[in-house]
Amino acid sequence: AQTVTQSQPEMSVQEAETVTLSCTYDTSENNYYLFWYKQPPSRQMILVIRQEAYKQQNATENRFSVNFQKAAKSFSLKISDSQLGDTAMYFCAFPYKAAGNKLTFGGGTRVLVKP
Amino acid sequence: NAGVTQTPKFQVLKTGQSMTLQCAQDMNHEYMSWYRQDPGMGLRLIHYSVGAGITDQGEVPNGYNVSRSTTEDFPLRLLSAAPSQTSVYFCASSYGSGDRGFHEQYFGPGTRLTVT
Numbered sequence: 369a370q371t372v373t374q375s376q377p378e379m380s381v382q383e384a385e386t387v388t389l390s391c392t393y394d395t396s397e398n399n400y401y402l403f404w405y406k407q408p409p410s411r412q413m414i415l416v417i418r419q420e421a422y423k424q425q426n427a428t429e430n431r432f433s434v435n436f437q438k439a440a441k442s443f444s445l446k447i448s449d450s451q452l453g454d455t456a457m458y459f460c461a462f463p464y465k466a467a468g469n470k471l472t473f474g475g476g477t478r479v480l481v482k483p
Numbered sequence: 484n485a486g487v488t489q490t491p492k493f494q495v496l497k498t499g500q501s502m503t504l505q506c507a508q509d510m511n512h513e514y515m516s517w518y519r520q521d522p523g524m525g526l527r528l529i530h531y532s533v534g535a536g537i538t539d540q541g542e543v544p545n546g547y548n549v550s551r552s553t554t555e556d557f558p559l560r561l562l563s564a565a566p567s568q569t570s571v572y573f574c575a576s577s578y579g580s581g582d583r584g585f586h587e588q589y590f591g592p593g594t595r596l597t598v599t
Contacts, residue, residue: 403587411571413590459525470541473525
């Protein structure tokens with residue numbers, strides 16, 4: 369079974385500083401994607417960044433970047449120059465191919481950006 | 484493109500009532516799915532469909548029914564509502580599976596359902 373674990377239930381960061389969210393997962397698959405989703409108070413699920421497991425290079429999207437360690441099955445998200453609008457729940461997600469690509473979500477990390 | 488739309492945004496039901504949550508997408512996506520999100524938790528898959536006429540169960544299917552008669556629409560039916568079904572429901576769609584996983588899912592805005 370696929371499992372996705374986010375070990376930090378809540379994190380706070382000062383505006384303009386950097387915060388890193390951790391995610392570990394378990395899979396026997398070799399080629400796959402990993403995703404980070406953001407859920408602000410509006411509840412809308414917004415894709416932040418995705419990583420393809422066959423790519424060595426870590427994905428970057430503006431102020432968001434990942435540190436993907438395939439052997440360790442670790443997929444952390446770094447938010448640089450944090451902004452007030454980054455306040456949200458962040459979910460790591462893994463698509464389980466053998467079950468129709470069901471997205472398995474971690475429990476989430478609540479990020480609070482303080483002015 | 485409207486993307487993924489869901490109606491209604493809010494609904495209150497009494498125990499035992501039935502209703503249908505509507506979901507539509509205009510991106511010609513093959514794959515559609517329904518998730519529920521309970522307080523403080525991630526999303527859990529209820530049912531999914533890999534194309535018109537094809538549906539399958541997810542992680543928490545009991546008490547829900549789906550059908551997929553067209554590519555665009557994927558309604559979720561609650562057969563006899565129970566308080567345990569109080570949750571926020573999300574519909575999502577994607578292009579479908581590729582060799583290395585699948586393309587990212589696009590989510591609707593969610594429906595907050597309360598069963599009393």
